Amino acid sequence: MHKIIYTTMAVKEKENTEEKSISFVEQLIEEDLAAGKNGGRIQTRFPPEPNGYLHIGHAKAICMDFGVAEKYNGVCNLRFDDTNPSKENNEYVENILHDISWLGFKWGNIYYASDYFEKLWDFAIWMIENDHAYVDEQSAEEIAKQKGTPTTPGTDSPYRNRPIEESLQLFKQMNTPEAKEGSMVLRAKLDMANPNMHFRDPIMYRIIHTPHHRTGTKWNCYPMYDFAHGQSDYFEGVTHSICTLEFVPHRPLYNLFIDFLKEKDGSADVLDDNRPRQIEFNRLNLTYNVMSKRKLHTLVDEKFVSGWDDPRMPTLCGMRRRGYSPESIRNFIDSIGYTKFDALNDMALLEAAVREDLNKKATRVSAVLDPVKLVITNYPEDQTEDMDAIDNPEDENSTTHKITFSKNLWIERADFMEDAPKKFFRMTPGKEVRLKNAYIVMCTGCTKDENGNIIEIQAEYDPESKSGMAGANRKVKGTLHWVSADHCKPAEVREYDRLFSVENPSADERDFHELLNQNSLKINKNCFVEDYAATKKAGEYLQFQRTGYFMADLDSTPEHLIFNKTVGLKDTWAKQNNK
Ligand code: ATP
Ligand code: MG
Secondary structure (H helix, E strand, O other), X not given: OOEEEOOOHHHXXXXXXXXXXXXXXXXXXXXXXXXXXXXXXXEEEEOOOOOOOOEHHHHHHHHHHHHHHHHOOOEEEEEXXXXXXXXXXXXXXXXXXXXXXXXOOXXXXXXXXXXHHHHHHHHHHHHHHOOOEEEEOOOHHHXXXXXXXXXXXXXXXXXXXXXXXXXXXXXXHHOOOOOOOOOOEEEEOOOOXXXXXXXXXXXXXXXXXXXXXXXXXOOOEEEXXXXXXXXXXXXXXXXXXXXXXXXXXXXXXXXHXXXXXXXXXXXXXXXXXXXXXXXXXXXXXXXXXXXXXXXXXXXXXXXXXXXXXXXXXXXXHHHHHHOOOHHHHHHXXXXXXXXXXXXXXXXXXXXXXXXXXXXXXXEEEOEEOOEEEEEEOOOOOOOOEEEEEEOOOOOOOOOEEEEEXXXXXXXXXXXXXXXXXXXXXXXXXXXXXXXXXXXXXXXXXXXXXXXXXXXXXXXXXXXXXOOOOXXXXXXXXXXXXXXXXXXXXXXXXXXXXXXXXXXXXHHOOOOHHHHEXXXXXXXXXXXXXXXXXXXXOOOOOEEEOOOEEEEEOOOOOOOOEEEEEEEEOOOHHHXXXXX
């Protein structure tokens, strides 16, 4: 079912230069505006269930819900669909608010489905009184067995035609602390033969005794999502109820409940009833990832990851901790677009969007991740020089910071070769390279331990070649980054790989535990970062020059610096994996 969409950057650039076409959702909204529907009013909502953290899939819905409200001068409210207290809590509510703000969106009002519990209760009573609902005392398993299949009709519950009075009394009993969970449910009396399975006497209420995060122990039975969601939209005056494709078959059910509501209110014959127009678009799915909250919960509960904000998680808090910018996420969502077809979106495209944005934002610093000592033998022992380092060469008005140069430096082990091939433009005896922001140096040799491991490299510097000096620009092929041994700090660097080892874990029949990439976290405790980088905190975008984009971790302290690798400078992953 899933089609992999590999949008290349070339295509993306082309899209950027052409006038952007509007999405099919916007087209439908513009039609409604042109027809004068709702008096030109646009009201959307983002309706999360507070039973987990938001992930990048939610961001796609958020960008649409808030995006169209902004574009058409409407309002987008938040509504927490909090109908299942056994899975919901305030921690989730708080974090959802934080993540939406971080993405850069502003909501109008904050509503809760629990605001409507009273109204929904009254409506349920009306449904029973008018023979549209009944209390079923069968177990969940028995009810499931009677559902039938899309091509064979279901079987009526033995309780379907019980007296209205009996259902009324039992429904009230369902809402008492004595009612046993699972002993009864309220079901709509619709059509057990309907080809749309959602019409086969769907459950409206079930008994739950877990206290609710807002209403406490006031209620003992709660409406199902399907008996709350559509009506909540209607109560709030939502004009466009935008959601994902799996809700297509729910749409007629939501409409039917609104028909009943209107009958209850005596407005059944009012044609223009301003009911929400539901529009469905395709979900976002990322390669090597899962979006199901149930599976994400499992990863957290089983401690495969350190928490919801583990930098490998597809959650917004995980991506924030890893160093993704909100703009890069929004740009990515913009580039994949909204369609009516499910797709699998390439993680590499998201990473390309991250690189593109961080290139503009990140402060360039020096960090050596696999250090080997470099001694500048002709540089005075007690001398130091503060060199100017440009924070961001992509910015014409970039600020600068100081990086201290001295006799004893650290450079990357991979930047030296004793017997180098001709095309090796880094450090090798007899050849010159430039040390970034400092001098041109000529390598003179190296020292090894008894096992033949290189433990020190020596070089001589040319005092006339300081960066920025007149005449300093003689051509050398390589420029290396470095840190001064006495002007750097030790740091731990965490590198992340894909969370799953298969491209589409959701479509794989094996248990998803088997599909996890057991090597998705690599910890390197042997790094040095220049002093200036050590002052950078979580939330500040960094580029470790020649290596990639990084951000201080939330747990980083001055005594124990920790940096997360956000993404490499180039997409080396596709190459390694022969894509
Ligand atoms: P679950 O994983 O338990 O099915 P959910 O991800 O649907 O839950 P909700 O809190 O109900 O969680 O989602 C809120 C809104 O976000 C819904 O309108 C839903 O359509 C949208 N949404 C959720 N996942 C995605 C996704 N992968 N792509 C686009 N929109 C999504
Ligand atoms: Mg959902």
